Amino acid sequence: xxxxxxxxxxxxxxxxxxxxxxxxxxxxxxxxxxxxAIPLGRYYEQAxxxxxxxxxxxxxxxxAPAGATRPLTLQLEELGTQLxxxxxxxxxxxxxxxxxxxxxxALTLLIGLVRRASFNASDVDAYRTPAGFSYPTSYIFEAGPxxxxxxxxxxxxxxxxxxGGYPLAPADPGIRVSxxxxxxxxxxxxxxxxxxxxxxxxxxxDEVAKAIDRLTPGWQPAPEPTPNVPAMEERVSAKSIFTVDxxxxxxxxxxxxxxxxxxxxERAPLAVAAEILSTRLNIAVREIRGLxxxxxxxxxxxxxxxxxxxxxxxxRPESVGPIVxxxxxxxxxxxSAEDSIGDDELQTAKxxxxxxxxxxxxDGARSATMTFAMEAARRRDTAALLSWPQAVNAVTAAQVKxxxxxxxxxxxxxxxIVGPIETIRRARHPRWPVALDSLR
Amino acid sequence: xxxxxxxxxxxxxxxxxxxxxxTAVSTDGxxxxxxxxSGGETLPIEELVLANGFRVLVLRDARIPRVGASLWYxxxxxxxxxxxHGSTHFLEHAIHQGTTTVGTKDFKxxxxxxxxxxxxxxxxxxxxxxxxxxxxxxxxxxxEFEWPAIPEIAELQQRLNDLEDRDAKHRDFWAEFLxxxxxxGIVWRHTDPVPATTGFEHLEVDMDLPxxxxxxxxxxxxxxxxxxxxxxxxxxxxxxxxxxxxxxxQPDARFQQGLDAVTGASHPQYVLGSSSGxxxxxxxxxxxxxxxxxxxxxxxxxATLVLVGDVxxxxxxxxxxxxxxxxxxxxxxxxxxxxxxxxxxxxxxRLDWSEPLNPRVLVRHRVPGVGDPDxxxxxxxxxxxxxxxxxxxxxxxxxxQLKGKVGGVQASAIRSGSPGTLNVVAFAVHDDDLPxxxxxxxxxxxxxxxxxxxxxxxxxxxxxxxxxxxxxRASRGLLSFNLGSFQVMHDWKTLQVFMDARQRASVADIQxxxxxxxxxxxxxxxxxxxxx
Numbered sequence: 013x014x015x016x017x018x019x020x021x022x023x024x025x026x027x028x029x030x031x032x033x034x035x036x037x038x039x040x041x042x043x044x045x046x047x048x049a050i051p052l053g054r055y056y057e058q059a060x061x062x063x064x065x066x067x068x069x070x071x072x073x074x075x076a077p078a079g080a081t082r083p084l085t086l087q088l089e090e091l092g093t094q095l096x097x098x099x100x101x102x103x104x105x106x107x108x109x110x111x112x113x114x115x116x117x118a119l120t121l122l123i124g125l126v127r128r129a130s131f132n133a134s135d136v137d138a139y140r141t142p143a144g145f146s147y148p149t150s151y152i153f154e155a156g157p158x159x160x161x162x163x164x165x166x167x168x169x170x171x172x173x174x175x176g177g178y179p180l181a182p183a184d185p186g187i188r189v190s191x192x193x194x195x196x197x198x199x200x201x202x203x204x205x206x207x208x209x210x211x212x213x214x215x216x217x218d219e220v221a222k223a224i225d226r227l228t229p230g231w232q233p234a235p236e237p238t239p240n241v242p243a244m245e246e247r248v249s250a251k252s253i254f255t256v257d258x259x260x261x262x263x264x265x266x267x268x269x270x271x272x273x274x275x276x277x278e279r280a281p282l283a284v285a286a287e288i289l290s291t292r293l294n295i296a297v298r299e300i301r302g303l304x305x306x307x308x309x310x311x312x313x314x315x316x317x318x319x320x321x322x323x324x325x326x327x328r329p330e331s332v333g334p335i336v337x338x339x340x341x342x343x344x345x346x347x348s349a350e351d352s353i354g355d356d357e358l359q360t361a362k363x364x365x366x367x368x369x370x371x372x373x374x375d376g377a378r379s380a381t382m383t384f385a386m387e388a389a390r391r392r393d394t395a396a397l398l399s400w401p402q403a404v405n406a407v408t409a410a411q412v413k414x415x416x417x418x419x420x421x422x423x424x425x426x427x428x429i430v431g432p433i434e435t436i437r438r439a440r441h442p443r444w445p446v447a448l449d450s451l452r
Numbered sequence: 453x454x455x456x457x458x459x460x461x462x463x464x465x466x467x468x469x470x471x472x473x474x475t476a477v478s479t480d481g482x483x484x485x486x487x488x489x490s491g492g493e494t495l496p497i498e499e500l501v502l503a504n505g506f507r508v509l510v511l512r513d514a515r516i517p518r519v520g521a522s523l524w525y526x527x528x529x530x531x532x533x534x535x536x537h538g539s540t541h542f543l544e545h546a547i548h549q550g551t552t553t554v555g556t557k558d559f560k561x562x563x564x565x566x567x568x569x570x571x572x573x574x575x576x577x578x579x580x581x582x583x584x585x586x587x588x589x590x591x592x593x594x595x596e597f598e599w600p601a602i603p604e605i606a607e608l609q610q611r612l613n614d615l616e617d618r619d620a621k622h623r624d625f626w627a628e629f630l631x632x633x634x635x636x637g638i639v640w641r642h643t644d645p646v647p648a649t650t651g652f653e654h655l656e657v658d659m660d661l662p663x664x665x666x667x668x669x670x671x672x673x674x675x676x677x678x679x680x681x682x683x684x685x686x687x688x689x690x691x692x693x694x695x696x697x698x699x700x701x702q703p704d705a706r707f708q709q710g711l712d713a714v715t716g717a718s719h720p721q722y723v724l725g726s727s728s729g730x731x732x733x734x735x736x737x738x739x740x741x742x743x744x745x746x747x748x749x750x751x752x753x754x755a756t757l758v759l760v761g762d763v764x765x766x767x768x769x770x771x772x773x774x775x776x777x778x779x780x781x782x783x784x785x786x787x788x789x790x791x792x793x794x795x796x797x798x799x800x801x802r803l804d805w806s807e808p809l810n811p812r813v814l815v816r817h818r819v820p821g822v823g824d825p826d827x828x829x830x831x832x833x834x835x836x837x838x839x840x841x842x843x844x845x846x847x848x849x850x851x852x853q854l855k856g857k858v859g860g861v862q863a864s865a866i867r868s869g870s871p872g873t874l875n876v877v878a879f880a881v882h883d884d885d886l887p888x889x890x891x892x893x894x895x896x897x898x899x900x901x902x903x904x905x906x907x908x909x910x911x912x913x914x915x916x917x918x919x920x921x922x923x924x925r926a927s928r929g930l931l932s933f934n935l936g937s938f939q940v941m942h943d944w945k946t947l948q949v950f951m952d953a954r955q956r957a958s959v960a961d962i963q964x965x966x967x968x969x970x971x972x973x974x975x976x977x978x979x980x981x982x983x984x
């Protein structure tokens with residue numbers, strides 16, 4: 013294997029004001045990518061702050077920093093770029109990618125966005141509702157609360173609401189969030205020692221360090237926040253199918269369960285198990301039967317592993333019943349003691365996770381600094397990231413079975429379907445006729 | 453039935469180096485195109501053309517030990533005739549079901565079954581056609597699930613299903629993709645389980661791999677070029693149909709299809725609005741028809757392999773010779789990809805969409821294809837108009853009648869080798885504001901024709917276009933994709949020329965292009981409304 017991770021220790025810059033940044037210089041790159049990783053998300057909300065993280069993220073991505081003379085949108089157009097953002101339950105990521113001669117302006121803007129000491133009431137009001145707080149309500153991958161945010165898969169959100177509600181699911185749309193809650197959460201998350209930067213591309217490390225120093229005097233630190241990782245108690249005990257009627261759509265499916273924090277030693281074997289299940293799902297649902305374009309098993313996105321573990325798929329109304337049936341059959345198979353994990357599927361899953369996904373997460377200065385910053389902001393260090401290949405390559409078939417037995421229990425899986433429910437109920441696939449109601 | 457004939461032939465592995473215009477010659481005689489951009493940057497792209505016409509472009513970027521590989525065939529929806537819409541897209545899926553050597557446990561046993569499947573399928577399609585004609589319902593119910601079934605059709609369908617079930621016992625499902633997975637292959641452009649895309653002018657397979665596993669790409673793709681076996685037909689047919697129906701289930705996609713239908717008369721690019729295909733036609737595809745496309749277009753002299761990453765032309769040459777050099781040159785593909793599109797209706801066409809949607813006005817003009825010197829300027833104009841501070845937003849904001857009544861704007865130019873379109877959209881808050889929005893959009897085109905260009909907006913547009921090009925040349929996948937797409941649209945050597953021309957476009961260029969193309973006779977205006 014020719015690939016090696018960039019040296020993370022050498023990349024780390026600690027500035028005078030306590031700000032951490034991972035900086036990798038690549039003089040051959042015409043670009044610079046700048047990332048701010050913030051410990052911000054609903055897992056960091058405290059009592060009385062429900063919805064504050066989404067609202068705060070909305071303000072950060074839509075308003076120029078205090079004292080700015082031009083709107084944020086104009087500043088971005090002048091840089092020729094867009095603000096990328098990603099909102100996870102325990103992390104918010106903001107990134108800008110610019111041509112290399114514009115990195116100083118981009119850094120000034122990025123630090124201005126996350127270094128906010130106060131929020132006036134009108135700012136909070138302006139972004140409160142409805143635009144400030146919503147999740148998909150009509151299309152399947154509707155844009156997120158602000159145009160720059162990616163959309164969510166609606167059956168996943170519906171399943172989270174059905175199984176556990178907040179904080180497994182986002183807070184309900186339209187919820188009132190107080191100014192105090194926003195300010196309080198901001199003071200705990202937007203702190204000099206907590207926001208981690210990643211800057212990679214055609215930049216000099218020393219110049220970046222100086223620029224950060226110049227832009228951060230007086231930025232206050234805060235105590236390390238502890239994520240309020242939910243216990244993920246499922247409020248639905250009996251296996252069931254939950255439906256949401258949206259007549260204009262095809263049928264979209266999420267089958268899953270809530271899981272709590274995953275112990276460190278289980279992360280790699282669970283990832284391998286999910287990868288193997290995804291392959292089996294694709295073969296059963298798509299390759300053999302042509303029921304759906306894509307069927308995959310996805311693990312929760314939080315660093316600790318807590319959240320919704322689910323299978324997602326979708327197809328024409330006639331296909332929904334069989335998709336659910338054959339997906340559950342595959343979950344049942346991998347969970348079963350009689351099933352064994354073949355060496356081929358084990359090695360394939362490992363290759364996909366290490367030679368594929370892991371390598372590309374560290375693919376060059378721009379990607380690597382973004383990945384380092386995200387890891388450092390929510391795990392506090394990058395050790396788990398760097399030892400991931402060894403952890404994955406050490407996974408045995410027996411460990412995969414243990415994980416399947418522990419986490420992939422078909423009897424604890426609930427199903428959410430979004431689509432034209434009456435049509436789905438009536439429809440029968442000509443070759444794989446499975447009635448939805450027969451699965452209840 | 454199974455296409456074996458090409459695999460039995462072995463050609464000379466001779467490799468020919470083609471001299472390029474404006475090239476420097478390296479010490480080993482390989483042609484290197486030193487393509488220079490306006491910023492002084494160069495892209496040292498090396499081109500090999502094998503004796504059989506197979507073209508390889510190599511751009512070495514050794515920063516990361518991975519290689520972005522994409523294989524381009526110049527075949528797409530443009531070659532499809534009436535009744536064949538979606539056939540190229542479907543073929544893309546069908547050729548990813550394994551070959552005579554991968555994806556099978558016993559190909560001899562399969563072959564008998566596949567021959568039988570072919571016979572049943574011909575009978576089934578003939579009967580379907582006959583029955584559709586008897587019912588006189590063509591063009592009304594497009595989804596075959598809605599067609600009345602007769603016992604003879606049901607029986608043939610059942611026999612087909614049974615044969616496919618028998619064949620499945622000999623198959624190793626999804627084998628090629630899993631090879632890629634195992635060796636670290638990543639499809640960077642999408643998450644579909646087929647590492648390929650089909651457009652109007654191309655079918656391409658792309659994969660980003662660790663450099664030590666690049667040979668896997670050569671092994672699998674050369675095999676796919678000569679030995680593809682069209683297995684699992686019904687499952688794949690419904691998977692592709694699923695993509696088509698999913699598009700049709702989205703209200704915005706339905707509007708887009710309606711818009712494309714009124715843009716041109718019968719050219720598939722306009723009629724369908726998408727290269728995915730037409731639901732109706734999927735019931736009539738046959739293996740024999742697919743193999744005709746496969747035989748005509750999946751030949752070395754119609755293919756370009758683009759490699760960007762940690763690889764040298766010296767390392768590539770033996771792999772190219774070993775895997776692709778053995779495939780014989782074929783007759784040149786049919787000229788259907790080059791046929792002139794049917795003429796579009798003259799004069800301004802208006803579409804008033806009746807299905808409730810967010811209120812908007814869309815103004816579309818037809819623009820020339822890549823290769824025309826005016827085409828890069830269209831990109832500049834799209835960049836000039838779009839954005840919250842672009843010229844379109846500014847025009848609408850300056851209208852006191854529309855204060856607070858505009859929801860957003862878009863401007864985009866469809867890039868293809870055949871003619872494309874420039875589309876400008878403005879969303880209104882209320883239906884009642886649409887006439888004012890339309891008036892302002894048309895006035896904006898008048899401004900462009902008079903050369904009234906906001907200089908600050910033009911500066912920002914140039915910055916955006918420059919960043920876009922920087923992002924392309926900094927990314928293995930994007931660069932590989934753009935080189936390949938320019939090769940099928942026009943010529944890979946014009947990629948950087950095109951990108952430079954967009955950035956250099958002057959006010960006079962914009963004015964000239966606006967006067968030539970943004971005319972009433974070349975225009976479609978579409979409106980959507982919330983309340984009906």
